[in-house]
Amino acid sequence: MVNGFALLVLIGFGVGITVLLKRSIFTQYRSDLLSLAAEGKDGERANALKVLRSLRARTLVAVAAMASGGAAALVLHVAFPASAGLPLAAAPAGMWVLAALVFAGWRLPHEFANPPTESSLSVSAELTPRSTGMFGPAWGIVMPAVLLGASILGLVVAGLLSGTDERGRFRNLTYMSTGGAVLDDNRVVTQVQLGVGSVSPFPGWYYGIPILALLLLGAGLSLWALNANARRPRIRGLRLLPFDDGVRTNAGYVISTGFSAMLCFQIAPLMFFAAAALRSSGMDPGYVVGQVLDENSMPSMMLDPVLGALALAMAVVALLLLVVGAVLLVRLLGWMGATLRPLRLPATAAAIA
Structure with missing residues (x-):
């Protein structure tokens, strides 16, 4: 009953991710930040370029931090083979924590030393409060929250089901086995042994424990970065309001998309491992009392249908998460790449008074 319910939950989760992939992730539009910066006057354009330079530098540092985290995980894996792959297993979450630290701690400039222009002297106030998820994709809060909740639930359930290996580490799946049988003199099964x-x-x-800690830390830093992005003071200058919104939207997409992609790449390998372990635990020789066994033959292994279906569903969902993660990664590179273009204003900018 429990395995059947878990199977239905996995199917529903996979369908929901597929619908989200089709309706939301593929429909993203990026504003041209350079064109928006060119809308301002001379001093305003100079301030906008300073913001773009800071945004580009922050992006490069975040990418370098993720690359350093991945390299460190690989080095630790090679240097400590007895760790049983823990550095690689936690690498996606660790890499994102380093990037989220950059996004949360690096504030983009909003006040500048050059004299304000006439338009920037105008005082205005927004009547609509800015929320954490205001700048970014519509799914920017819901999807990461669902993936994070599913990750936490799955790791807790897996932890409760786990047992110790020869070194006392909880990295094995323990299960009841019917792999033994008692035979009489005629090689007839008289009793099935449980073990x-x-x-x-x-x-x-x-x-699970290290990954849970990294996931919660990454989630907290991501929310902090999104909140700081939404509540950062406006760049003064009415002509720069669309540019300011474009910068906030870019940052919101990068943080939300990056966190979601990390969760996909973090969950999928663990689900593959769990699916393989579940399938192995469902293999049984199928001894039956009264069965006659030949001396030179062994009973064929049989797979429990429910555990087999559950393992297959987990593998399919893990594969789907890898596809979604790859799509999100491509989108993330696009949003980051938008800040790495040469900072050359359009030719029409010189004609703006």
């Missing part, structure tokens, strides 16, 4: 089996690797507490 405890174990299979690894499995995302138990050994992997």
